[in-house]
Amino acid sequence: MTTTTEAPAAGAKGHTDPAGALVGGTAVVPVQTRSERPWSFDPADFATPTGREVNWKHTPLARLQSLLLNEPAPHDVIGVEVEGAAGLEQGRLTVGQSPRGEVFRPEDLPSAIAWAQEAEAPLLRIPAGVELDEPVVVRLTGRGGVAHAHVVIEAQANSRGTIILRHEGTAEQAQNVEIIVRDGAALTVVSVQRWDDDAVHLSAHQARVDRDATLTHIVVSLGGAVVRVNPSVELAGAGANGNLYGLSFSDAGQHLESQVYLHHKGPHTVGDVLYKGALQGASARSVWIGDVLIGPDAVGTDSYEANRNLVLTDGARADSIPNLEIETGDIVGAGHASATGRFDDEQLFYLQARGIDEEEARRLVVLGFLIEIVQKLGIPSLEEEFTAAIEAELAGEPAA
Known part of the structure; x- marks a missing residue:
């Protein structure tokens, strides 16, 4: 795990974590930019969140303590049904078995625990050149209890398809979704959260999009007590496209959150980020944090991110924080916007x-x-x- 313990160099970028952190009694310089966030596959490398960390400061930690414990959990808490799988390859991947870990890097404690606890990760693969006739629906039904999961979705070269992850029932789940979109492929991943009112769902989605490939990633959060789905997408290849969309409706007592990261790494990439949410009822809460990084080699980039929230009643609260970093002057365009208001x-x-x-x-x-x-x-x-x-x-x- 990469941890900075020295003072930042002269000219270092400003950071958004004024609280810093203490690890083993030693002051740690806060992360200077989103791309520098530490990662590790070992849960022991992560301190238990306190709420002062930049990636936890808006999350109700008291409501998800079970997912911060690195303790074995039963494997029958979530029932799994796969529908419309014609043309889809399925398998299971142990730690170290490719392509598991090709893209995914745990960036927080629940994600590292989920990695370690999932001995065999399900693999959903669309073979090269195959176009699925209908969406694949993975129905995940919680039966109560703590659950951990790591899922790998791979669209091989020049394939086409849609995979829908539907979350229902009740559980306390820490979930990783690793997404690989090979050259020329077009993949749509839809994550639907229609949990029961007492469910807790922490999900880290990490994706890489290769040359001339397209990923459309959609998050729909309607149910659950605390739902936090954090997509991280790297447009790695020349001509890669990333469309990241989100819809949420938070009512009384619900906390719905997404921290979105879009990294333009390759040249001539295109990104479109749009999340919309509505809130009604006392203590209804939504959090959206959007980070876009246009790297030094991402010439010709065209990128835009926006978040819009509609507050319907008194007592509801929406936090919206867009961030944009540009490390090259040779771009087509880049922008970000945020708006929260009433009728x-x-x-x-x-x-x-x-x-x-x-x-x-x-x-x-x-x-x-x-x-x-x-x-x-x-x-x-x-x-x-x-x-x-x-x-x-x-x-x-x-x-x-």
Whole structure:
């Protein structure tokens, strides 16, 4: 694990972790940039988070203590069903068996524990040149208890396909998802969180996208007590594309979080990051942190990240922190944006002036705000499901 214990060199970049840390009683200089975050496969290399760390300061640590303990957990806590697997290769990978670990590097304690606890990681592979006729749905149903998982998804050269991870039921799960998109492949990964109200879900997704390949990564978080899904995507090859989208609806008592990292490493890469969330109810909380790094060799990059939040009631809170680092002047464009606000009274007035009652007008405004992400799924059945789920959230009905 890389740990800095000396003072930063003259001219070092400013950091966003003013609290620093103490490891073994020794002061540690805070990480200077997102790309320098320490990593290790050994849980013993990570101190237990205190909440002062930059990557934990917005997370309710008291609600996920079970996932900070490196103790053996049963392997039957999560039931697994795979649907639509025609053309998909499946297997299991021990530690050291390729391609497990080709991309993934644990950056926090729960992720390192999940790596160590998963003796045989499931492999979902789309073979070279294969185009899947329908999405592969991996249904993960929690039966109660603590669970750890490491999953490897590989799209080999010039393949095409969509893989959907559906999380339901109840569990306290630390999960790693390792994604490899080989040259010329096009892969869509959708992670759906429709857990029961008492579930805790910490998930680290790490991906590499190679030459002329495309990854579309979509996070939909609707259920669970604490849900934290952190995608990290490296556009490594020339002409690589990364589309990172997210949708969340947080209600009373829910904490929904995503820390997104997009690293433009190769030349002429394109990135599009858009996360949208709605919140209603006392203590509803959402957190979005977006980091984009355009590296020194990423000439010709075109990148944009944005986060939009709609707060529907008093007592709800959305934290939104976009960050952008550019290490080359030869780019097509780069930008970031963040906005959090309440209903637009003018929109409500416009709709009510045309005979639409206030409740229906509010429903239309929220649907209009979130539907942009729903439509990016490109899967009619999911689009219908999530539209209905949003309407149920607005009406305060139990999730279907």
